[in-house]
Amino acid sequence: MKNAVLLLLIIPILSGNIWAQESPTTREMNLINWQEFEKFVPEKIETVLLPTGTLEPHGVIPNGSDNLAPEAMARELASEVNALVAPTLNYGMTGTLAAYPGAFAMSEEVYRAFVGEILEGLHKNDFKNIIILNGHGGGQTAVLQDLAAELSNKLQVRIMVINWWSLASEDTFAVFGENGGHAGNNESAYMQAVTPDHIHPEWYTGPEMTTPYPSSSSWSAYPFPSSIGLYEPGEGFPTFDQDQAKEYFERVNTRVANLIKEVIGKWDMAGLFRE
Numbered sequence: 001m002k003n004a005v006l007l008l009l010i011i012p013i014l015s016g017n018i019w020a021q022e023s024p025t026t027r028e029m030n031l032i033n034w035q036e037f038e039k040f041v042p043e044k045i046e047t048v049l050l051p052t053g054t055l056e057p058h059g060v061i062p063n064g065s066d067n068l069a070p071e072a073m074a075r076e077l078a079s080e081v082n083a084l085v086a087p088t089l090n091y092g093m094t095g096t097l098a099a100y101p102g103a104f105a106m107s108e109e110v111y112r113a114f115v116g117e118i119l120e121g122l123h124k125n126d127f128k129n130i131i132i133l134n135g136h137g138g139g140q141t142a143v144l145q146d147l148a149a150e151l152s153n154k155l156q157v158r159i160m161v162i163n164w165w166s167l168a169s170e171d172t173f174a175v176f177g178e179n180g181g182h183a184g185n186n187e188s189a190y191m192q193a194v195t196p197d198h199i200h201p202e203w204y205t206g207p208e209m210t211t212p213y214p215s216s217s218s219w220s221a222y223p224f225p226s227s228i229g230l231y232e233p234g235e236g237f238p239t240f241d242q243d244q245a246k247e248y249f250e251r252v253n254t255r256v257a258n259l260i261k262e263v264i265g266k267w268d269m270a271g272l273f274r275e
Helices: 002-020 034-040 065-077 108-124 139-155 169-176 185-194 242-270
Strands: 047-052 083-085 129-134 158-163 210-212 228-230
Touching (some): 047 065, 065 083, 065 129, 065 185, 065 242, 108 129, 108 139, 129 242, 158 242, 169 185
Parallel strands (some): 047 083, 129 158, 210 228
């Protein structure tokens, strides 16, 4: 009888502790239960990380590198920036590499409408800060920036777009001593830290697999002649060095996390779109 009374007293306490906890059982929106989501958003979690990318060739690393990199980044940073991680938008606006096997390209019209609906949905779910971790450049970046500007004012929500490879340019020079490239030293290193089993240095035959991007309007070619594009001639060749991969991964994540915290802190200090 005494044990039964104790059990009746303990059960409500344990039940209450589920919702008294400081962190959710998962940071991924794909995995969290609706009841737990309701308890944490927006009372304890105001930020969502949205990874965006596309499918296109990347030398001897995965076609989905533009998806896998920001997705891994979001998972690494979610606790530190107190955010949930939205499902990755795996299809995007592939440009001059769309002709390569395994690539996938959406039109700007469809992509703009699709991403716009996603951002509105995240706002509807009461997130105050939407951080787009973008893994793919070109016209996709411009569309994301346009949508961020348009919907921020329309919805009264705070949106930031981060192109991690540009933000981490200083880290690229610090780790490799030179500039990077698409599927070059920087992106290959980050992906080597994320998915080492799917990096294939044995398929890399050397500089002939790369092409420096043309300066200004000197020339253009469709499709682009190489799936490894260098930002500077003679620089950015992939190294496949595990120590560099680990260091670069950590440096990039730290830089992105610091930026997110800084911008949210300044948004809060200015009292922007708090309601």
